[in-house]
Amino acid sequence: MILFDVNVLVYATNVNAVxxxxxxxxxxxxxxxxxxxxxxxxxLSSYLRLATNRKILRKPLTIEQAISVTERIRDRPNCxxxxxxxxxxEIFLDLVRRxxxxxxxVPDAYLAALAIESGSEWYSTDRDYAKFPGLKWRHPLEE
Numbered sequence: 016m017i018l019f020d021v022n023v024l025v026y027a028t029n030v031n032a033v034x035x036x037x038x039x040x041x042x043x044x045x046x047x048x049x050x051x052x053x054x055x056x057x058x059l060s061s062y063l064r065l066a067t068n069r070k071i072l073r074k075p076l077t078i079e080q081a082i083s084v085t086e087r088i089r090d091r092p093n094c095x096x097x098x099x100x101x102x103x104x105e106i107f108l109d110l111v112r113r114x115x116x117x118x119x120x121v122p123d124a125y126l127a128a129l130a131i132e133s134g135s136e137w138y139s140t141d142r143d144y145a146k147f148p149g150l151k152w153r154h155p156l157e158e
Contacts, residue, residue: 016050016051016052016053016095016133016134016135016136017045017050017052017053017135017136017138018052018053018054018055018097018129018130018133018135018136018137018138019042019045019052019053019054019058019137019138019139019155020058020126020137020138020139020140020141020144021058021061021062021065022139022140022141023038023041023042023138023139023140023155024042024058024062024084024088025062025065025066025071025072026038026140027039027041027042027043028066028076028084029066029072030074031072031073031074034156037156038155038156041155041156042155046087046088046091046093046094048093049093050093051093051094051095052091052093052094052095053094053095053096053097053133053135054088054089054094054095054096054097055096055097055098055126055129056096056098057125057126057129058126059085059088059089062081062084062085063078063081063082063085066080066081066084067081097129097130097133097135098129099128099129099132100132100133102132103128103129103132104128106128106131106132107124107125107128109128110124110127110128110131110147110148110150111124113147113148114146114147114148119143120143120146123141123143123144123147124147127144127147127150127152130150130151130152131147131149131150135151136151136152136153137150137151137152137153138152138153138154138155139152139154139155140154140155142154
């Protein structure tokens, strides 16, 4: 199952992003497909933070517009909300230790652990995810 990072969602919804149309096409195919896909509520909350931030986007969304995007995703019949399970913390700490994570790599390890525990394939534009052993990772435009 595909589980995606917030950057993929930002690029798919930000018309000013480089390769916006390609990300949008990839994302719409995911949403409209028959296969189940996963979503993390942490990713959706991060999207709300980024998509409404004037320091991040030239034309930020209103909070209602951003919420609408997240609801469209969650309302899809093929959407599965992925939450940390009983092994998540153990996997997370193992990843943190193995890659000597700190700073921005710590929340990346948290999401990588979520993907590993759920058996999902993580899609992100952030190549730092390649550092995490055991994580199935892909860039959405490099398939």
